[in-house]
Amino acid sequence: MVHPSAEAAGIAIGDRVVALDGRPFIPISHRSDAELRPGVPSRYEIEKPDGRRFTAELPPVPIAELYRPFDSLVHGLLLVVAIIYLGTGAVVYWLRPERSGAWALLLFCSTLAVQLAITLHTDHIPGATLHLLVNAPLIGATTFHLFTTYPMQPGWVVRHPRIQVLPYLGAGLLVALSLAEGRLGLPPGLCSELAFFYMASLVWLSLGILAVERRRHRDGPMREAADVVTLAAVVSFVPVLAVFLVEWMTQKPYPFYLALLWTFVFPVAVGYGIVYRQLFDLRNVARSSAAYGIASIGITGAFALLITFADSLVSDFGVSTRSAQVALLFIAILLFNPVRDRMQSLADRFFDRDRAAYRVAVREISEAMVSMLSLGEIADRILVALTDTMGVERAIVLLVEDEERMLRPIASRGEWDDAALSLEISSDHPIWKQLWMRREDLTRSDFDDEHDLESREACRDVYDTLEVELLVPILYGVDLLGVIAVGRKLSGDRLAGDDRLLLRTLANQSSIAIENAKAFDEIAKLNETLEARVEERTNELREIQGQLMQAEKMKSLGQLVAGVAHELNNPIGFVHANLQLLDEYVQKLTDAQAQGADTTRIREAIAKLILRSREGTQRVKKIVQDLRTFPRMDQAEIQEVSLHEEIDRNLALMEPRFKTRIRVEKHYGDVPRVRCYAGQLNQVFLNLLMNACDAMEEGGTIHITTRRIPEGVRLEFADDGPGIPEEIRSRIFDPFFTTKPVGVGTGLGLSLSHGIIERHGGRISVESEPGQGTTFAIELPLDVSLVS
Numbered sequence: 001m002v003h004p005s006a007e008a009a010g011i012a013i014g015d016r017v018v019a020l021d022g023r024p025f026i027p028i029s030h031r032s033d034a035e036l037r038p039g040v041p042s043r044y045e046i047e048k049p050d051g052r053r054f055t056a057e058l059p060p061v062p063i064a065e066l067y068r069p070f071d072s073l074v075h076g077l078l079l080v081v082a083i084i085y086l087g088t089g090a091v092v093y094w095l096r097p098e099r100s101g102a103w104a105l106l107l108f109c110s111t112l113a114v115q116l117a118i119t120l121h122t123d124h125i126p127g128a129t130l131h132l133l134v135n136a137p138l139i140g141a142t143t144f145h146l147f148t149t150y151p152m153q154p155g156w157v158v159r160h161p162r163i164q165v166l167p168y169l170g171a172g173l174l175v176a177l178s179l180a181e182g183r184l185g186l187p188p189g190l191c192s193e194l195a196f197f198y199m200a201s202l203v204w205l206s207l208g209i210l211a212v213e214r215r216r217h218r219d220g221p222m223r224e225a226a227d228v229v230t231l232a233a234v235v236s237f238v239p240v241l242a243v244f245l246v247e248w249m250t251q252k253p254y255p256f257y258l259a260l261l262w263t264f265v266f267p268v269a270v271g272y273g274i275v276y277r278q279l280f281d282l283r284n285v286a287r288s289s290a291a292y293g294i295a296s297i298g299i300t301g302a303f304a305l306l307i308t309f310a311d312s313l314v315s316d317f318g319v320s321t322r323s324a325q326v327a328l329l330f331i332a333i334l335l336f337n338p339v340r341d342r343m344q345s346l347a348d349r350f351f352d353r354d355r356a357a358y359r360v361a362v363r364e365i366s367e368a369m370v371s372m373l374s375l376g377e378i379a380d381r382i383l384v385a386l387t388d389t390m391g392v393e394r395a396i397v398l399l400v401e402d403e404e405r406m407l408r409p410i411a412s413r414g415e416w417d418d419a420a421l422s423l424e425i426s427s428d429h430p431i432w433k434q435l436w437m438r439r440e441d442l443t444r445s446d447f448d449d450e451h452d453l454e455s456r457e458a459c460r461d462v463y464d465t466l467e468v469e470l471l472v473p474i475l476y477g478v479d480l481l482g483v484i485a486v487g488r489k490l491s492g493d494r495l496a497g498d499d500r501l502l503l504r505t506l507a508n509q510s511s512i513a514i515e516n517a518k519a520f521d522e523i524a525k526l527n528e529t530l531e532a533r534v535e536e537r538t539n540e541l542r543e544i545q546g547q548l549m550q551a552e553k554m555k556s557l558g559q560l561v562a563g564v565a566h567e568l569n570n571p572i573g574f575v576h577a578n579l580q581l582l583d584e585y586v587q588k589l590t591d592a593q594a595q596g597a598d599t600t601r602i603r604e605a606i607a608k609l610i611l612r613s614r615e616g617t618q619r620v621k622k623i624v625q626d627l628r629t630f631p632r633m634d635q636a637e638i639q640e641v642s643l644h645e646e647i648d649r650n651l652a653l654m655e656p657r658f659k660t661r662i663r664v665e666k667h668y669g670d671v672p673r674v675r676c677y678a679g680q681l682n683q684v685f686l687n688l689l690m691n692a693c694d695a696m697e698e699g700g701t702i703h704i705t706t707r708r709i710p711e712g713v714r715l716e717f718a719d720d721g722p723g724i725p726e727e728i729r730s731r732i733f734d735p736f737f738t739t740k741p742v743g744v745g746t747g748l749g750l751s752l753s754h755g756i757i758e759r760h761g762g763r764i765s766v767e768s769e770p771g772q773g774t775t776f777a778i779e780l781p782l783d784v785s786l787v788s
Contacts, residue, residue, distance in 0.1 A: 009056040011046055018053065019045035074258065081264050082116035085109040088267040092274050101150030101274045108142040109267050111135055116260060133178050136195040137171035140202030147206035150274060151225035152213040167202055174198055207233070225273045232269035236262060375399060375521075378513045379411035382484060382506055387413050390499055391490045396420065396466065399474075399482035399514070407432065407483060414487065420466050425483075430455040431462045435473040436480045441500055442471050470495055472503045476511040484510075571616035578613040582606060638785055641678045643713065644668050647704060650685045654693070661699035669707035675783040680756045684764075687749040688717040688776050695721030695774065712762070712782045718775040724768040732766060761787030 021043050041057040048054075089109030093102040114135050144167045148157045157163055177184070178191040207230075214226040239259035379397040386395040394414025398407040407425035425432055430452075434442060444463040450456035462471070466485050474482040484507055486495065495503075585606045592599045651664060658664065692702050696719055703718040724732065735751040757764040761781045768774040781787055 005058055006056075009058060010054065011044075011056060015049070016047045017044055018047045074261075077261055078116050081261060082113040084264040085116065085267050086113040088271045089113075092271040095275050099274060100153075101146070101270075104142070104146040104149040105267065105270055105274060108139075108146045111138045111142045112263075112267075115139060116263075133192050133195055134175045136199040137174045137202075138168075140199035141167035141171040143206045144202045144209075146270075147210045147229075150270065151229055152210075154209060154213055170198065228269055228273060232266045236264070236266035375514060375517050376411060378510055378517060382510055383411055383413040385502075385506060386484075386486060390495075390502065392486055392488070393490050394468075394487040396468075396485045397482060398423070398425065398485065400480060410482075423462075423465055425462065429458065429462075431459045431471070432480065434459060435471060435483060436475075439473065439475060441473070441503060443469060470500070470503070472500075472507050474507045474511045474514065476515050481511055481514050571619040575613045575616040575620075578609045578616070582609045582613070585609065637677075638675050639678050640673050640675045642673050643671060643681075643706060643715065646678060646682055647685055647706075647715075650682055650689060653686070654689050657690075657693050662693060662696060663701045665701055665703050667703065667705040669705070671706050671708050671713045672782060674713060674780060675785060676760060676780065677756075677784065681760070681780075684753040684756050684778070685717075687753050691749065692717065692719040692721065692774075695719055709779065712780050715778040715780070716775055717778075718773060720773040723770040723772055724766065724774055725770060729766065729768060733764075760784045 041059045043055060043057050045053060045055050086109055089106035093106045096102045115132065118132060145164050148154060148164055174191065174195050177186070178195065210226060210230060214230070239262060379399070382397055383395050386392045392414075394412075394416065396409050396412040396414075396416065399410045400407055405427040407423075409421055409423060412421065434447070444460055447456050447459045450459070463469075468485040468487045470486045472484040472486065473480055474484065484503060486503065489495070489499075585602055589599055589602045589606065592602060647666075651658075689702065696702075700720045703716070705716040705718070707714050733750050733754040754764055757778055757780070761784060763779045765777050766774060767777070
């Protein structure tokens, strides 16, 4: 900005002050403002951009007339940045006072905070130029101190730590020379030029040391931190350097102080690294920093150009320069976010190419792990993702064995020695406790602050044994299920934030899959034991069933014994009596023959006795043959039989129970012979006939009906007893259900009959109404061997 009195004297923007009151003009000097006296004009020698010089006398302008709202606004923002510098340094030192980098950052931030606080209004703040002159070499000294301490300390500094004191001694010497410049008779401006040369030299030297150490430790754990420090320095200070470059090229002043507003990135990034010592997400920082940096440089450059040429742009329209500057400031504010967003979008496209591959990998792994039920398969899938997607040279998965509570390798990729593959980590190992308590991925440097020396060394030994860079815990709820140990990338790059995010996602996905696999294994083991137990119980039940069937058969046989014994006793007794008579007749026949008497009547009597005895023995034989069918119910052979004959055989056995009070009516249809287990069906027929007899104690009629049906044959056993109540009708086939008194019925007859008919591929049903009797209907296939 050019004051109206200077404009009237022919001074324009771009002109340079060469001398003041006959002495060379030094822009930053503590002597210049001391020689300006109110009301007394000073003689200025001015040089035009084309080299022409002229002299102008101008009176000093009061500071109040130089006050500009825009400058005050920018100065306020610079004060905020200065506070950020000073606050960051103080907070970092308060949090980590034991770290040398925290002290170095505090000193650096203090000197930069002073520079930012007074760099704009040097003419308005008393003694500001002197403070700038004194502060400049200290900036160089603190920069050297910081960059030789953090992120990597050079070996020669470790061996000779007093080297870091030398820049402070040099800065102190320059401060003393500046204060005594007049008394020592030094050329005007010499000390200010030396101060800024000293500052610039140390800054460039510090950056060079950082670059050399970064190259030397390119595979070390702090290389990423060095990258971030370098990037933060570029983002923070390149805009300022760009403005200075434009000034030098155009020989016109530009508002470089606007670019200083973005320098707060540097202390924040360095302070974060000192406090947390984490692997930096350089890709994300670069992405955001690129967007902000380009937007800052672009807006700052455009705004500076517009401010420079504001007078010539608006003079023709009669608009004041101050109004134009305020308008341009608002335009710059409005343009910053759109430009920043556009740059952010371009940066995302450039940096997110690997992220797209990671997202695809995570989706594929998530889909694949849903169906994985083997721990080895899950571990192999994790390793494939690490080596193929992330480009990791080696990785290994360790899982916890529940019984011994021991971490052991289950799968690996890459080259591993025997010590790594045989590593065992018990639950009381410090690394186990750290992974379980912190619940985050850990590097070797995360244990640098561990106060317990033994614990720290034990944790480091795990990293050294496995030769890995990162350990990622696999957690499920509060339990540690395993660990993913990851080595370096094939490219030589360290694991960035995106890589660690993928690893955490893999660990989370695999924890669910591992838990599912363990549950499946437990179920499989239970199934194995369950199958054995079921087989054992089935065999026991089969034996019990056989015993029950035999018991039921014996029960039925016992009920038959009384009637059958009486039935057998009659013909046997009759035969026995006939034999006694036959013995007498044989003696008479012998005597008659000896005497020569007529033996015709004796022979006829003997023939009648033999015929009657034969009838008795035939009756006994028939009863015995009928009884022989009863024990055949366990016979496993399928036979072709006539159902009518089987029913008649059972009726013959039941005849003693029928006597005169129960009548049997048979309604046999034209049914073919069937292939079946005859003995088992006889058991069913006998049970139904006995139940009918039990139901008709006062006498009645049993109706037996047979007929052909499309599916085979149908048999019906009906009685005219009291019937079955509806409330128990659905339970009559249940095992052990009976309405008979205790000791009379077992409740197994109908249950066993139901099972026999079902094994034949048939059906048995009951129809009954109280007071109207009961009908049991049986449907059987013609050939049981064809039933699946």
